[in-house]
Amino acid sequence: xxxxxxxxxxxxxxxxxxxAVGLSLLAAMDxxxxxxxxxxxxxxxxxxxxxxxxLRRMMGIEAFGSIEGFLASQLYVFAWLILLGLYxxxxxxxxxxxxxxxxxxxxxxxxxxxRSRVVAEKYLTLLVPVLVxxxxxPVVVSVGVALVGExxxxxxxxxxxxxxxxxxxxxxxxxxxxxVAFDRASVAQRVAMGVTFGLYLAESVLAGTDYRQxxxxxxxxxxxxxxxxxxxxxxxxxxxxxxxxxxxLVGASALWFGRKDVQ
Amino acid sequence: MAPIKVDGLTRRYGDVVANDGxxxxxxxxxxxxxxxxxxxxxxxxxxxxxxxxxxxxGTARVLGADVRDERALVxxxxxxxxxxxxxxxxxxxxxxxxxxxxxxxxxxxxxxxxLALFDPPLDRKVREYSTGNVQKLGLIQAFVHxxxxxxxxxxxxxxxxxxxxxxxxxxxxxxxxxxxxxxxSHVLSEVRRVCDRVAILRDGRLLTIEDVExxxxxxxxxxxxxxxxxAEAVDLDRNGVHDPQVSTVTGAQLADGxxxxxxxxxxxxxxxxxxxxxxxxxxxxxxxxxxxxxxxxDVFMRFYGEGTDA
Numbered sequence: 001x002x003x004x005x006x007x008x009x010x011x012x013x014x015x016x017x018x019x020a021v022g023l024s025l026l027a028a029m030d031x032x033x034x035x036x037x038x039x040x041x042x043x044x045x046x047x048x049x050x051x052x053x054x055l056r057r058m059m060g061i062e063a064f065g066s067i068e069g070f071l072a073s074q075l076y077v078f079a080w081l082i083l084l085g086l087y088x089x090x091x092x093x094x095x096x097x098x099x100x101x102x103x104x105x106x107x108x109x110x111x112x113x114x115r116s117r118v119v120a121e122k123y124l125t126l127l128v129p130v131l132v133x134x135x136x137x138p139v140v141v142s143v144g145v146a147l148v149g150e151x152x153x154x155x156x157x158x159x160x161x162x163x164x165x166x167x168x169x170x171x172x173x174x175x176x177x178x179x180v181a182f183d184r185a186s187v188a189q190r191v192a193m194g195v196t197f198g199l200y201l202a203e204s205v206l207a208g209t210d211y212r213q214x215x216x217x218x219x220x221x222x223x224x225x226x227x228x229x230x231x232x233x234x235x236x237x238x239x240x241x242x243x244x245x246x247x248x249l250v251g252a253s254a255l256w257f258g259r260k261d262v263q
Numbered sequence: 264m265a266p267i268k269v270d271g272l273t274r275r276y277g278d279v280v281a282n283d284g285x286x287x288x289x290x291x292x293x294x295x296x297x298x299x300x301x302x303x304x305x306x307x308x309x310x311x312x313x314x315x316x317x318x319x320x321g322t323a324r325v326l327g328a329d330v331r332d333e334r335a336l337v338x339x340x341x342x343x344x345x346x347x348x349x350x351x352x353x354x355x356x357x358x359x360x361x362x363x364x365x366x367x368x369x370x371x372x373x374x375x376x377x378l379a380l381f382d383p384p385l386d387r388k389v390r391e392y393s394t395g396n397v398q399k400l401g402l403i404q405a406f407v408h409x410x411x412x413x414x415x416x417x418x419x420x421x422x423x424x425x426x427x428x429x430x431x432x433x434x435x436x437x438x439x440x441x442x443x444x445x446x447x448s449h450v451l452s453e454v455r456r457v458c459d460r461v462a463i464l465r466d467g468r469l470l471t472i473e474d475v476e477x478x479x480x481x482x483x484x485x486x487x488x489x490x491x492x493x494a495e496a497v498d499l500d501r502n503g504v505h506d507p508q509v510s511t512v513t514g515a516q517l518a519d520g521x522x523x524x525x526x527x528x529x530x531x532x533x534x535x536x537x538x539x540x541x542x543x544x545x546x547x548x549x550x551x552x553x554x555x556x557x558x559x560x561d562v563f564m565r566f567y568g569e570g571t572d573a
Binding site for chain 2: 102
């Protein structure tokens with residue numbers, strides 16, 4: 001088992017490390033600017049109070065004057081919830097479609113493997129970037145925070161990374177489904193990113209309205225870096241829902257790919 | 264049990280019928296050529312046999328497994344080798360990594376032996392491979408697990424003539440060792456060298472299945488003769504001569520520059536006995552005699568009628 005996942009996962013390692021380095025640099029920069037921002041005498045809390053509530057929610061702004069609140073918004077909502085979420089959707093969207101488009105799938109499916117196994121093992125390779133990024137960055141953040149003379153709860157820091165894993169796997173699931181639905185990788189990538197970002201926007205914008213049920217479908221509803229870092233609230237039910245979404249998305253992709261013609 | 268049994272296989276893409284009730288059986292231990300011009304529907308049949316697409320109607324069995332039954336087909340694929348029309352591999356992987364993957368899933372009993380015959384640069388990434396090297400890697404992975412049935416879609420495209428010849432010898436040896444080989448081509452001369460039987464497909468329909476000798480007898484040779492003098496007397500009205508064309512040139516030059524006087528050029532397709540052919544020119548001074556395999560398109564036109572459904 002897992003021969004295909006190992007074969008493809010190995011090739012994702014380099015890119016995952018590069019991604020981890022990039023996000024670590026971003027994290028280090030956020031940690032580094034925090035003391036000077038607070039020392040500047042600007043009352044950040046008051047400043048962000050001027051934002052409309054919907055925007056504050058969208059950007060996860062809460063307790064902005066604390067390192068937890070600052071990182072939650074500047075690093076985890078921006079880079080994890082939005083950027084990494086989109087990256088996973090984008091990256092997953094090429095898993096099947098790119099192989100089909102380039103004719104590699106013909107050779108893969110000549111091997112004695114079922115189509116659902118191909119889908120599942122390809123999906124598993126997403127764990128490489130997800131795990132590498134979430135293993136490297138918290139180390140950089142905790143060391144950085146100590147260096148600038150601040151302190152952050154290690155438990156909350158670990159939780160914000162650990163609970164991002166089901167979230168990122170869910171956006172990857174959206175990408176995977178798009179990858180099965182469309183035979184051209186570029187189309188699948190655009191659709192996956194559009195749907196992921198659209199769901200995030202819909203969830204944030206509609207949260208206070210009568211249409212908030214739409215947000216139930218959005219993975220971003222079940223991962224709240226601000227609640228974890230600022231308030232220490234770990235939404236384990238949310239994580240379970242995200243894993244349920246993963247099961248549905250991967251299962252649907254496997255069933256669909258099992259039935260469709262590979263062109 | 265026949266390694267391949269195709270039964271009324273039909274595949275439509277909207278209004279286009281890529282395969283129309285195709286029926287044939289490939290027997291164990293034969294090399295079976297699947298011949299037809301580009302666009303005839305050969306790849307459609309092959310990809311259906313591999314379970315990559317499903318039939319609109321009819322079905323096929325490979326090594327006893329119905330191509331519509333994924334479980335059965337996956338099990339059968341352990342003993343099937345496949346080379347797609349344009350094989351593609353993960354470009355970031357080396358040839359060795361790809362063969363290792365194939366080995367881990369289906370075995371690689373014959374790896375060393377095949378690498379001695381076809382030798383792609385294994386430690387380079389596929390991205391750096393030439394078309395020929397990709398094709399070699401494709402051939403190796405198709406045979407590496409010592410399959411009972413090998414399905415090849417235009418296997419010699421991209422191979423240089425030397426490699427083509429090596430491939431032909433290899434296929435014959437495989438056949439002698441009991442492997443069943445099914446391969447498609449649009450080049451008659453290619454299939455004649457290695458195939459035992461040939462099925463001819465055009466516009467999605469199977470026109471005929473023949474022994475390769477029978478087919479060659481029927482398809483004939485393209486003959487071009489240049490002879491000195493006026494050739495009114497050449498007797499072309501004999502068995503096996505089709506579409507004779509005679510043209511006369513006066514004052515032509517020979518290769519050595521000498522004046523040849525009048526030269527007659529005769530072309531025709533010949534399906535008869537070669538001795539008759541030689542006899543037809545007895546008493547004439549031949550300047551040049553050229554015999555070629557009749558082009559596949561001519562074979563189709565001659566024997567299967569043009570314009571019926573093209």
